Amino acid sequence: MFKNFNKISKKWQKIWEKEGIYKNYKKPKKFYVLDMFPYPSGEGLHVGHPRGYIATDLIARYKQMQGYSVLHPMGWDAFGLPAENYALKHKIHPKIAVSKNIKRFKEQLNKFGFTYDWDREINTTDPEYYKWTQWIFLKLFENGLVYESFEPIIWCPSCKTGLALEDLEDGKCERCGSEVEKKPLRQWVLKMTAYAEKLLKGLEELDWPESIKEQQKNWIGKSQGAEIEFRILNSKFKINVFTTRLDTIFGCTYLVVAPEHELVSSIKHQVSNWPEVEKYIKQAKKKTDLQRTGLTKDKTGVELKSIKAINPFNNEEVPIFVADYVLPHYGTGAVMAVPAHDERDYEFATKYNLPIRQVILSQINPDFNADLRGKKINKAFTEDGILVDSGKFTGMTSEKARQEMIKWLEKNKLGSRKINYKMRDWVFARQRYWGEPFPLVFCENCAKRIKNKKYKKGEFTKGELLNPGWIQIQEKDLPVKLPEVKYYEPSGTGESPLTNISKWVNTECPKCGGLAKRETNTMPQWAGSNWYYVAYLIKKNKKYQWDKKEIKKWLPVDLYVGGVEHATRHLLYARFWHKFLYDIKAVPVNEPFKKLMNQGLILAEDGRKMSKRWGNVINPDDMIRIFGADALRLYEMFMGPFDQSIAWSSDGIRGMKRFLDRIYKLVSGVRYQVSGNKNEKIERLLHQTIKKVTEDIENFRFNTAISSLMILFNDIEKNLQTYKLTNLQTFLKLLAPFAPHLTEEIWRNVLGNKKSIHLESWPKYNPKLIEEEKFEMIVQVNGKVRDRVSAPSGISQKEAENIALSSEKIKKLIAGLKIKKIIFVPNRLINIVISQS
RNA sequence: GCCCGGGUGGCGGAACGGUUUACGCAGAGGACUUAAAAUCCUUGACCUUAAUAGGUUUGUGGGUUCGAAUCCCACCCCGGGCACCA
Numbered sequence: 001m002f003k004n005f006n007k008i009s010k011k012w013q014k015i016w017e018k019e020g021i022y023k024n025y026k027k028p029k030k031f032y033v034l035d036m037f038p039y040p041s042g043e044g045l046h047v048g049h050p051r052g053y054i055a056t057d058l059i060a061r062y063k064q065m066q067g068y069s070v071l072h073p074m075g076w077d078a079f080g081l082p083a084e085n086y087a088l089k090h091k092i093h094p095k096i097a098v099s100k101n102i103k104r105f106k107e108q109l110n111k112f113g114f115t116y117d118w119d120r121e122i123n124t125t126d127p128e129y130y131k132w133t134q135w136i137f138l139k140l141f142e143n144g145l146v147y148e149s150f151e152p153i154i155w156c157p158s159c160k161t162g163l164a165l166e167d168l169e170d171g172k173c174e175r176c177g178s179e180v181e182k183k184p185l186r187q188w189v190l191k192m193t194a195y196a197e198k199l200l201k202g203l204e205e206l207d208w209p210e211s212i213k214e215q216q217k218n219w220i221g222k223s224q225g226a227e228i229e230f231r232i233l234n235s236k237f238k239i240n241v242f243t244t245r246l247d248t249i250f251g252c253t254y255l256v257v258a259p260e261h262e263l264v265s266s267i268k269h270q271v272s273n274w275p276e277v278e279k280y281i282k283q284a285k286k287k288t289d290l291q292r293t294g295l296t297k298d299k300t301g302v303e304l305k306s307i308k309a310i311n312p313f314n315n316e317e318v319p320i321f322v323a324d325y326v327l328p329h330y331g332t333g334a335v336m337a338v339p340a341h342d343e344r345d346y347e348f349a350t351k352y353n354l355p356i357r358q359v360i361l362s363q364i365n366p367d368f369n370a371d372l373r374g375k376k377i378n379k380a381f382t383e384d385g386i387l388v389d390s391g392k393f394t395g396m397t398s399e400k401a402r403q404e405m406i407k408w409l410e411k412n413k414l415g416s417r418k419i420n421y422k423m424r425d426w427v428f429a430r431q432r433y434w435g436e437p438f439p440l441v442f443c444e445n446c447a448k449r450i451k452n453k454k455y456k457k458g459e460f461t462k463g464e465l466l467n468p469g470w471i472q473i474q475e476k477d478l479p480v481k482l483p484e485v486k487y488y489e490p491s492g493t494g495e496s497p498l499t500n501i502s503k504w505v506n507t508e509c510p511k512c513g514g515l516a517k518r519e520t521n522t523m524p525q526w527a528g529s530n531w532y533y534v535a536y537l538i539k540k541n542k543k544y545q546w547d548k549k550e551i552k553k554w555l556p557v558d559l560y561v562g563g564v565e566h567a568t569r570h571l572l573y574a575r576f577w578h579k580f581l582y583d584i585k586a587v588p589v590n591e592p593f594k595k596l597m598n599q600g601l602i603l604a605e606d607g608r609k610m611s612k613r614w615g616n617v618i619n620p621d622d623m624i625r626i627f628g629a630d631a632l633r634l635y636e637m638f639m640g641p642f643d644q645s646i647a648w649s650s651d652g653i654r655g656m657k658r659f660l661d662r663i664y665k666l667v668s669g670v671r672y673q674v675s676g677n678k679n680e681k682i683e684r685l686l687h688q689t690i691k692k693v694t695e696d697i698e699n700f701r702f703n704t705a706i707s708s709l710m711i712l713f714n715d716i717e718k719n720l721q722t723y724k725l726t727n728l729q730t731f732l733k734l735l736a737p738f739a740p741h742l743t744e745e746i747w748r749n750v751l752g753n754k755k756s757i758h759l760e761s762w763p764k765y766n767p768k769l770i771e772e773e774k775f776e777m778i779v780q781v782n783g784k785v786r787d788r789v790s791a792p793s794g795i796s797q798k799e800a801e802n803i804a805l806s807s808e809k810i811k812k813l814i815a816g817l818k819i820k821k822i823i824f825v826p827n828r829l830i831n832i833v834i835s836q837s
Numbered sequence: 838g839c840c841c842g843g844g845u846g847g848c849g850g851a852a853c854g855g856u857u858u859a860c861g862c863a864g865a866g867g868a869c870u871u872a873a874a875a876u877c878c879u880u881g882a883c884c885u886u887a888a889u890a891g892g893u894u895u896g897u898g899g900g901u902u903c904g905a906a907u908c909c910c911a912c913c914c915c916g917g918g919c920a921c922c923a
Contacts, residue, residue: 210841211840211841211842211918214840214918215841215918215919218839218918218919219918219919221922223922223923242923243923244922244923245923256923299921324921325921325923326923329922330922330923331923334923335923336923337923338923342923343921344921344923347921420922420923421922422922564917564918568919635861638850638860639849639850640849640850641850644842644843645916645917646849646850649848649849649862649863651848651861651862652848652849652861654862655861655862656861658861658876659861661875661876662876665876703850703861704850704851704859704860706860706861707859707860707861708859708860711859711860776856778856780855780856780903780904782903782904783855783902783903783904783905784904788856821903822903823855823904825855828856829855829856829904831855831903831904832903833903833904
């Protein structure tokens, strides 16, 4: 190996830091480029982690050269289960573990020569930081977007905490892989569903990968339909059902309610087979969602005997079933079953021998109709069609019928238009130590006062009235600090370990001054990452001030880079909080991240994920030691398309080192023409490269940008004597964002420039200089390449024909055959079409 | 089951209606060296041919087109997401 650049790299990193070349925030145009901040785990970084950071760094440098004020900060997401589990395993306090890990991560990152402004470094576990996490929570609470719930939630028996739906992977705990259970638990829940429509709508204007938008859209899961009221025969009770297929209602032959449905217990005296029903319900409630909804599972259910519901459209009496395939938390927890037109209902009806009645005819496939009508149905027809046997709606299309039927429902006050979302409210409490404490206390006295309505108007906030007894800590008393403890193991009882610290728990009520107890649950890991992109903007002297001027200056984030795995977690949560902050006018824009890019994974050479378990982890420290930071940076960008997963290759990085060595060798060892004659060929290649590299960086096609830089350099090497110094300087500028250390060394040390290359301006290309004067014309006969001839650029079809037809090869091929037509693509090719003999 | 993304040399990939295989890696041959490493030069899919040359080839099969890796239809395989949402 020619030269190890590590000393050089370190030298420049120090100088850049000292000169503060990345902290130029005075330019009028701003660019905020953000990485998804890492979780400082005990394992340290492997070469896959920095792939996104290299890209953002490259873009930061590129934008700076284009004259932008570039903000590129970095920080640590350090609360939550992984840090706490790591601490438990290694028997050190999470606070110590976190600071140790951060130190390690920072060292590793700094070796890459990234442009981070470390003055703005943030850490979600810093009380000064979580003061504002708590502040946002208070605002949510105050505005009635937080409620206490005692519903059974998902519980991980290994992590000993409740989880949100989003924390599951394949129905198992995303952190430890354990089978989860259901457990009734006191919970704080955020009303994320109140923002469902805004979250969905906001997606439209975002420059995000379509697949991520699609994932969020599916997660939000909007359906438009109708809610219909079914009366119960001989009873005051009613059942409301939600359907998106109102047009099929004449085919409804029974109703199904979830075991949790309130109707079931309220009318149990009228149910003749109650013991049987009760048994079924008990069993169903024990199951987790996975067991209940697992795809292999057969549908089961039990009829509520002696009870009938009345279909408001035809006054038909239909039986009612309890079945666990109906979900309690979606829609009304009850459905009208139309077995002829819904696969699930069809399956259930077939199993329990219930009538199947077709009311929609297929317009596309009449065979299907013949089968359905009269004869035995063997499959549900779930598409739209034409209504039959549907009273006055017969003959309408599904679309039209849905409209008319809703009108009819609304007129007769039997139902209405309704929109439902799959997304659920966010279970926001964890029964663990290592998280943000809630800024809430419980006061018996205030609870009583609220219940007895003995309070002054305006004394309690919306949230306090919604959750009687829960009182907000005042803003001036934030942060509520996480107490220092010796033992922080989760109790497993569903109570947080904080419960045992009576000194901390017992406090004074900020409202009435009476005795109060602190909330002992903590916030989930995602809380701190919900607003960290704002935190960078408002940090000053280790403290944070909600500085609206700074926020306005920088938001939204212009470019956000990170992994796809956050599609329905962090990226949805953060958008939710942001939209809330927008509504209370704490931020000036309604979406936080304008453009999003996902980096692909870097897999180990064996094609598996890098993991300690497989012993296939590649450490960037080693790569940097052997090949240098620039070679590693360049290689990670060159490997393949940025958003695609790709396997590491230890040979590949060697090639990059070779490329850099060649550059250094050439520039430091040879004299070049300081002034030379104008060389059009070189100018052309140079300007083509400027264009290509610029466009490729804009489009995240770093691999092809690098390859065009290689093409240019190969030519420089070959024809060195014809290149001018300025040509070489242009090449170095184009390479600078990719290989910042080497280019800086050459720029300042070898070429003797005073100012950093990273403060130079980005080269511009001249479109006129790109045009070629000659081109290689492809001559095809019947679409097959038969010859290549040199031709002047811009020639007409006639001229091209003459050139093509004078080619000996072509003459031979078409001799004696009739030319049917000639296709000419200017500056590219000519295709002679002849009749086949 | 549904929704995305992807199948191109020995390998990573490039080209997204017009030369398939840019650029890089690995390989082969050569130069330098006592030798090796490093470096530099040459080479570069497959089949037929002594060579010239011709033919085949972008997962498979069909279609549109003067011309398809690229557009359309059907199927196969790999990766990811969602999953009884009425």
